[in-house]
Amino acid sequence: MKKEAVTRYPINPLSKARWSPRAFAQTLPGTDTLLSLFEAARWAPSAMNEQPWRFIIGIKPAPGWHLIFDTLMAPNQIWAKEAPVLMVVCSKNHFGNDGTLNLTAAYDTGQAVAHLSIEAMNQSLYVHQMGGFFPEKAITLLEIPEGFQPLVVIAIGYYGDPESLPEPYKQREFAPRTRKEPGEIVYDSKFGQPFIQLP
Template identity: 45%
Template sequence: MSLRTAHTSAPVLDTLAERWSPRAFDAAHTLPENALRGVFEAARWAPSANNSQPWRFIVARRGSESFTTIEDTLAGFNRAWAGSAAALVVNLAEVTTEAGDPQPWAEYDLGQAVAHLSVQAHAEGLYVHQMGGFDREAISAAFSVDPRFRPVSVMVIGALGSADQLPEPLREREVAPRTRFDLESLFIARD
């Protein structure tokens, strides 16, 4: 068990207990051509309402123009560390169908797809960190995103780096013990 493994109150899959969201990524690590195929396959098979599969992704490898475009939309705190990851991925939810009907569950379903992706990535030895601090309008404009799709989050994917490469206070947060609310506090009601 690593120092980053979650201390759970009930048994969970090792991959879930070991998964965490680092900020220190190895800037020398690159992803070979089909390295992300498995993680997106896991996302593809996530459950969705009416099998609508309302998720789409913009994938950019470090060194590409698209990577720089996405990186430039990140909030300053995220921009301080995310550029060392091997890839940036924008997660988009199809909130309206082609016929114009709303899909109020789209963001929930996208979340399931990204959760599947992050667990698969961890099982493949990659790390994922999701971020909400970015300019959604700038992403939509830069990639000519159809208005039916809403950018919801950006994630970084890559190999783990050293916490020593991070500036304070990010370094301190990187090595701090993992914490979560107590399990019982999650329930509003329970029979």
């Protein structure tokens, strides 16, 4: 199933095609394919080129997959149980050179995930990010050291059968995708002054 963005202005085909499904096929992505995703993340920009992102991957049926699955909140477990790949994204809180707080660590890590998501689409893979997980559980189960913060869990896989989803997830899978209007998020000269007013 495709849920392409209905855009007001033309955008590149991968960004248009990307969305966050809940129906995943059981097919395992190949290691090289997954490495292409991490390659895209690796080449994302970051403050001072710190590259604060770290990824902990679990591929079914490895024990790592089950550990990551156990960190998810129940509503996400309902559908993420089908995802063949799960991973935890962490960011390093301090700069490596002088130990000062890196205020953009999470921002930079989000950028890396954005690059990864677009490369996933390029490989016909889908990414679904989840803030609904227990970070403390991830720290314990995955032995994440001090100074690193788990930010999200991500489900990755090829698209599956939306009919197999239980409600309310099935209904959400078919629901149209919505966005704020450009004028609500892009301002001209002053905060709140829409850059563009659409008719």
